[in-house]
Amino acid sequence: MKVRLLYFAVLRDIAGKGEEVIELPEGTRAADVWSGLRAKHRELSRYERPPLTAVNENYVPADQLLRDGDEVAFIPPVAGG
Amino acid sequence: MTFLTDSPIDSEELAQRVMRPSDGACVVFEGVVRDHHEGKRVESILYDAYRPMAEKEIAKILHDINTRFPQVAIAVTHRLGALTVGEASIVIACASPHRGEAFEACRMMIDRFKQTVPIWKKESGPGGEEWVGWQK
Numbered sequence: 001m002k003v004r005l006l007y008f009a010v011l012r013d014i015a016g017k018g019e020e021v022i023e024l025p026e027g028t029r030a031a032d033v034w035s036g037l038r039a040k041h042r043e044l045s046r047y048e049r050p051p052l053t054a055v056n057e058n059y060v061p062a063d064q065l066l067r068d069g070d071e072v073a074f075i076p077p078v079a080g081g
Numbered sequence: 082m083t084f085l086t087d088s089p090i091d092s093e094e095l096a097q098r099v100m101r102p103s104d105g106a107c108v109v110f111e112g113v114v115r116d117h118h119e120g121k122r123v124e125s126i127l128y129d130a131y132r133p134m135a136e137k138e139i140a141k142i143l144h145d146i147n148t149r150f151p152q153v154a155i156a157v158t159h160r161l162g163a164l165t166v167g168e169a170s171i172v173i174a175c176a177s178p179h180r181g182e183a184f185e186a187c188r189m190m191i192d193r194f195k196q197t198v199p200i201w202k203k204e205s206g207p208g209g210e211e212w213v214g215w216q217k
Binding site: 013076 | 129131133137159170171191194200201202203212214216217
């Protein structure tokens with residue numbers, strides 16, 4: 001299956017891009033995608049779990065099962081206002 | 082309805098938008114870029130957002146506040162992009178027949194906003210740049 005991974009704020013800086021489409025095996029959970037990012041980027045080493053996770057523009061638990069076509073975004077600590 | 086803008090916010094326009102003839106109070110809150118954060122000098126802030134999700138989260142908060150304070154009319158706008166010291170990043174206007182609920186609704190709006198809306202800020206100053214809240 002394919003999911004669209006969006007990068008914002010510090011994660012966009014770390015990934016060096018705003019988004020990408022990634023191919024994943026069925027049964028992948030959002031937290032697995034985060035583990036993959038951590039393996040790629042040592043700047044994420046402090047965060048064993050994603051700060052917050054959003055799928056299709058809604059907050060979800062990090063262990064949410066992903067489905068084909070999902071839009072996934074890991075949400076760094078928010079600082080609006 | 083959009084709650085995000087890339088331009089300076091007109092707080093007077095927000096107040097005008099919510100005021101009704103039956104209102105006796107209008108509370109306007111402006112969140113403003115300050116020149117320091119945790120002992121460091123700040124010269125500018127870059128605001129980033131997950132725009133469609135931020136719009137939805139703000140709408141959810143407004144819905145909750147409308148349920149809790151049905152007599153309060155409320156408007157909110159958050160600015161994105163590069164802001165300098167003294168500029169407003171957020172303006173909230175709450176109008177109500179009496180001041181109590183207007184103050185309470187305004188407080189609840191800004192407090193909830195800071196907890197869940199996917200907006201981020203990168204502070205810049207003489208010491209460099211930093212995404213606020215991110216632990217390196």
